[in-house]
Amino acid sequence: xxxxxxxxxAELDELVRMSNEDFAAQQVTRITPLxxxxxxxxxxxxxxxxxxxxxARWEQYKTRFARLKLPGGLDRAxxxxxxxxxxxxxxxxxxxxxxYGYLWSARRPVTVDAKGQTFTTKPLEDNWYLYRWKVDKGExxxxxxxxxxxxxxxx
Numbered sequence: 001x002x003x004x005x006x007x008x009x010a011e012l013d014e015l016v017r018m019s020n021e022d023f024a025a026q027q028v029t030r031i032t033p034l035x036x037x038x039x040x041x042x043x044x045x046x047x048x049x050x051x052x053x054x055x056a057r058w059e060q061y062k063t064r065f066a067r068l069k070l071p072g073g074l075d076r077a078x079x080x081x082x083x084x085x086x087x088x089x090x091x092x093x094x095x096x097x098x099x100y101g102y103l104w105s106a107r108r109p110v111t112v113d114a115k116g117q118t119f120t121t122k123p124l125e126d127n128w129y130l131y132r133w134k135v136d137k138g139e140x141x142x143x144x145x146x147x148x149x150x151x152x153x154x155x
Contacts, residue, residue, distance in 0.1 A: 001088065001130055005102060008068055012086065012128075015064055016104045018057075019074055019084055026052035029081050032073030033062050039081060072101065082106060085131065103129040 005012065022028040030037035031053075035044040038052040048055060065073055072087025083105035090099035103109060104127050112119040116136040121129040 001100075001102070002124065004069070005124055005128065005130075009128075011064060011068055012102060012104075015061070015068075015074060015086065016084055018061065019076065022053050022057070023076060023081060027081075028052040029076040030073070031058070031061050033065055033071070070101070072099070078105070083109065098132070098134050100130070100132040103131040105129065 019028070019031070022031075027039040028036060028051075029039045030042075036051045036053065036058060037044070038050075041050060041052075051058070061073070065071065068086075070086050070088060072090055075085045075087065077083045077085050083103060086102040086104070087099055088101040090101075091097045102124075103121060106127050109119075109121050109129060109131075111121065117134065119131065119133045121131045123129055
């Protein structure tokens with residue numbers, strides 16, 4: 001993943017720039033090849049006028065996701081949605097599983113090691129990290145899982 005990140009750093013930076021623009025304008029928090037969420041509306045499908053971005057802009061994201069091998073798209077995370085997760089691979093996270101990818105965060109993320117979940121990062125460069133999120137089966141059903149926080153103090 002480090003080699004891929006170095007080879008495609010400019011394109012990944014462009015995704016961050018685009019996401020920051022769309023979040024600032026319309027609170028777009030999640031973009032995948034299959035759906036778009038806003039912080040105030042996770043319903044899908046919904047009318048294009050409520051997506052928070054145009055169909056052409058969504059196509060730009062989907063093209064980049066395919067070229068960069070990011071099938072999970074991007075997800076803005078943290079209490080203020082300031083961090084951006086670019087999922088490379090995930091297996092069964094909704095009911096317990098494993099996900100990893102690239103993380104962009106202006107603040108250093110806090111590692112979570114709590115009952116039933118771990119979220120770990122390894123620094124790359126500047127505001128970039130590799131991440132891994134592992135959830136033991138059943139923990140999401142209990143409502144106890146959050147990926148991480150960039151808002152808490154780093155320990």
